[in-house]
Amino acid sequence: MTDLNELPEGFGQADPDFMHEAYAEAKKERSETGDVLFLKSGVTHVFVLPPHKDAPSWFREYREHGIRPEGKFTTITCPKEEGDPCPICEAAAVLWDEKTNESITAAKRLTAKKQFLYNVYVFSSPDGKALKDGIHTLKSGVTVYKELMAYDSDDAGGWGNITDLTRGVEFRIERTGRGRFDTKYSAMPVPQRTNLLEKLDAAGFKIGPPTDLTKVYPARKYDALLELLEQDVPEEEKE
Ligand SMILES: [Zn+2]
Numbered sequence: 001m002t003d004l005n006e007l008p009e010g011f012g013q014a015d016p017d018f019m020h021e022a023y024a025e026a027k028k029e030r031s032e033t034g035d036v037l038f039l040k041s042g043v044t045h046v047f048v049l050p051p052h053k054d055a056p057s058w059f060r061e062y063r064e065h066g067i068r069p070e071g072k073f074t075t076i077t078c079p080k081e082e083g084d085p086c087p088i089c090e091a092a093a094v095l096w097d098e099k100t101n102e103s104i105t106a107a108k109r110l111t112a113k114k115q116f117l118y119n120v121y122v123f124s125s126p127d128g129k130a131l132k133d134g135i136h137t138l139k140s141g142v143t144v145y146k147e148l149m150a151y152d153s154d155d156a157g158g159w160g161n162i163t164d165l166t167r168g169v170e171f172r173i174e175r176t177g178r179g180r181f182d183t184k185y186s187a188m189p190v191p192q193r194t195n196l197l198e199k200l201d202a203a204g205f206k207i208g209p210p211t212d213l214t215k216v217y218p219a220r221k222y223d224a225l226l227e228l229l230e231q232d233v234p235e236e237e238k239e
Pocket of ligand 1: 065078079080086087088089090112
């Protein structure tokens, strides 16, 4: 057996205090760059959290292109939102103007689609996420967003303010079907108010800080996007 006290020459022990801080920092890194939860087939049961302190709303809307650099599907945040030019939008505009069937199909493929991000707690999900995993950044398309917004604004119907931490609403978001055209989403509220803080407390968890959603999926620079677009390989047409 190897004696752990006798490290090979040149190696040392990690400083526990240093590592403790580094672990905390690493967690922050992940949550702000790419630790995004996608809705998988089945039911994802969530509680959408109130806005980050610097945000005007509990969701972030952005636009996303989907292209295939070197044949690999990649999503790309459109920089136009931040007032910067976008080579993919420019290419789509040229194709729209050509007005042939082929060019319109190609333009549609390059056109950016609305996407939405939220800070959520997950009660359960098809891939086994739970409250203990802390706050996730959830991504959805327009359908789920519209349903969440409908309940959030429906004061008259007895809903409203779905992100209230002591009187909020849990949602069961279901994804069914397969493929680009058959996949469907629906979001159903659990029909009683939830005190999330109490639930977390009862489970022995403290509410963590939310992610600044504007830092997730930042737009890249024009030249970087142009390079990806030049490598774009459209999918073969399937008969
Ligand atoms: Zn764009």
